[in-house]
Amino acid sequence: MTDVLRRGRASLAFSFFAQGATFALLVTRIPAIQDRYGVSDALLPAFLAAVPILAGVGSVTTEQLVKRIRPSRLLRWSQPVVLLALLGVGSGDRLVELAVALGAFGLAVGALDASMNMLGVSLQRTYGRSIMLGFHATYSLGGIVGASLAWVGAHWHLSLFVSYLPVVLVLLPAAFVGSRWYVDGGAASGLEAGVDADGDADAVAGKGQGESGALVFRLLLPLCLVMTFAYIGDSTVSNWSAKYLQDVLGSSEQLATVPYNVYMVMTLVGRAVGDFGVRRFGAVAVVRLGAVVAALGFAVVAVAPGAWVGMLGFTLLGLGLCVLVPQTFAAAGRLFPGASDAAIARLNIFNYVGFLIGSPLVGALGDAWNYRGAMLVPMVLVLATLGYARSFAPEPDRYGDGHERPRTADVGRGSNGL
Secondary structure: OOHHHHHHHHHHHHHHHHHHHHHHHHHOOHHHHHHHHOOOOOOHHHHHHHHHHHHHHHHHHHHHHOOOOOHHHHHHHHHHHHHHHHHHHHHOOOHHHHHHHHHHHHHHHHHHHHHHHHHHHHHHHHHOOOOHHHHHHHHHHHHHHHHHHHHHHHHOOOOHHHHHHHHHHHHHHHHHHHHHHOOOOOOOOOHHHOOOOOOOOHHHHOOOHHHHHHHHHHHHHHHHHHHHHHHHHHHHHHHHHHHHHHHHOOOOOOHHHHHHHHHHHHHHHHHHHHHHHHHHHOHHHHHHHHHHHHHHHHHHHHHOOOHHHHHHHHHHHHHHHOOHHHHHHHHHHHHOOOOHHHHHHHHHHHHHHHHHHHHHHHHHHHHHOOHHHHOHHHHHHHHHHHHHHHHHOOOOOOOOOOOOOOOOOOOOOOOOOO
């Protein structure tokens, strides 16, 4: 293992950490943002929905850009834009300024999320063992730090600008310096060129472009669904855990703030040890276990007689859901070793699809039916992941004929020869 790889891994981990802190600082101060700009309750959902929608646009754009620009370069310049956009959110006072800042944040976040995971997958391929969960663990750690800093700002009644400025002043130069050591992989963005799941163009070339596109869609669709289901579960916790504990389980307002913090801590714990589980038992077993634990968590939340049992359910949710997203990105990289950048950019869009669906879905079901019943819907969706678990195998049946194909691509080396 070379120093180049170690520095590349450390610098990318810091990028995940910085993004986790930045995103947490934005979403946990939404009430303060609403007050600062005078955003009405009716208008707020439009502003909040615009961010993941524009992030999806940014991810689609990234798929095209990586055909000409290395993912490391996209990450190097998108992360400063995200940080400066956060500072812009805290420094304006007119709605148009908020719209511009959130627009820049959303577009840059799409490029940032996609390029970070592209580099993570290519590094994992070069290492030859599971390390993706470790990157997402640092994201969870960043989220915990960001949420804690947001609490400090709210507790001391600091303005958004005063809360955000020190964070940006620390993270911006550190991320930019660290970007010098990013390590690109050798995956080309060639899905549209008809490269098959093993990077073997000959296997697909004779089928025609339409059939090749159908093959790509069929292979990637299970992972897209898993990504969507995972983020529906995640957004359910982030948006409804406090309300559920207080309004349904009768907790105090102070206790109602605890479940999301517990959830974030457990995602950190689960991801910190998850790579060892993948190496020991395989990705399929870890994904199946994560889905079962997450479904059990939703079931406990739905039937909880009181706040403390509900807290146990949210704890299980953190442990279960935390493994699904990193392993989905890793599986896309294995399925398309010759086109992993494009696959990851497409897959990343369903991150935002799940985020957009989850909160309104639970809210609508809760209002029309009841919130206990609403918790069963993400439970069923997470359980559906079990049906797609074989897509996470190192050598799944990619051709649908019951036979595996040997790899023809050298997936252990990047274009930089490391």
